[in-house]
Amino acid sequence: MQKTKKKILQKALSLFNERGLPNVKLQNIADACAISVGNLAYHFKFKEDLIVTIADQISAELSPIVKKDQAFPSLLDFDNHLAIYHNLINKYGFFFLDVVELKRTLPVVHEQRVQNIKTMIAQIHQWIKVNEHKGVIQHEIHHDQYQHTAHAIWMLISFWMTQKKVLAEDGMDEVHFKIVVWNQLLPNFTDLGLMEYEAMILPQLRSISLPA
Numbered sequence: 586m587q588k589t590k591k592k593i594l595q596k597a598l599s600l601f602n603e604r605g606l607p608n609v610k611l612q613n614i615a616d617a618c619a620i621s622v623g624n625l626a627y628h629f630k631f632k633e634d635l636i637v638t639i640a641d642q643i644s645a646e647l648s649p650i651v652k653k654d655q656a657f658p659s660l661l662d663f664d665n666h667l668a669i670y671h672n673l674i675n676k677y678g679f680f681f682l683d684v685v686e687l688k689r690t691l692p693v694v695h696e697q698r699v700q701n702i703k704t705m706i707a708q709i710h711q712w713i714k715v716n717e718h719k720g721v722i723q724h725e726i727h728h729d730q731y732q733h734t735a736h737a738i739w740m741l742i743s744f745w746m747t748q749k750k751v752l753a754e755d756g757m758d759e760v761h762f763k764i765v766v767w768n769q770l771l772p773n774f775t776d777l778g779l780m781e782y783e784a785m786i787l788p789q790l791r792s793i794s795l796p797a
Contacts, residue, residue: 601679681746710735721778
């Protein structure tokens with residue numbers, strides 16, 4: 586039974602990513618699983634039940650890296666977090682593409698997303714302020730400057746998949762993703778921060794060949 590349920594979730598996720606939420610029906614998922622709609626309904630009566638379960642999976646995978654009390658002070662820690670976020674974006678593409686659809690049809694899932702967003706922005710902001718205190722990042726020029734920077738970084742992460750689809754740039758990989766995010770922070774690094782960035786982050790980015 587658990588094996589069938591897992592297969593249904595995997596096929597549903599694949600179809601949601603491929604076709605988008607509005608274009609996938611229970612019959613499509615049942616056909617992909619080679620089972621009847623009745624058998625599928627035994628596990629998930631409505632498509633919304635599948636979406637809620639997948640949203641819970643996303644929250645569970647995010648949980649270890651969005652805890653407010655988690656310390657991740659170094660640049661390398663943040664870079665590792667970016668790798669995890671990039672993996673989630675690709676794994677659950679529909680969740681980042683069908684934002685308005687999810688808000689309209691599943692307010693509970695939308696509220697769950699909002700809470701994750703608030704926690705994520707707060708964590709990024711805290712990381713920036715910690716590194717400001719360490720002398721890695723310059724002092725704010727005006728109040729809430731880094732709060733806005735944290736928000737901008739979240740937007741880049743959250744809408745990465747959307748811009749890839751709009752611009753038909755599916756070749757943009759994890760390195761491109763990281764570079765775009767890091768470029769939001771580079772102008773704010775102190776000399777110490779630039780030294781740390783060049784010593785810890787650049788070697789990793791350069792180790793992966795970028796497409797021409």
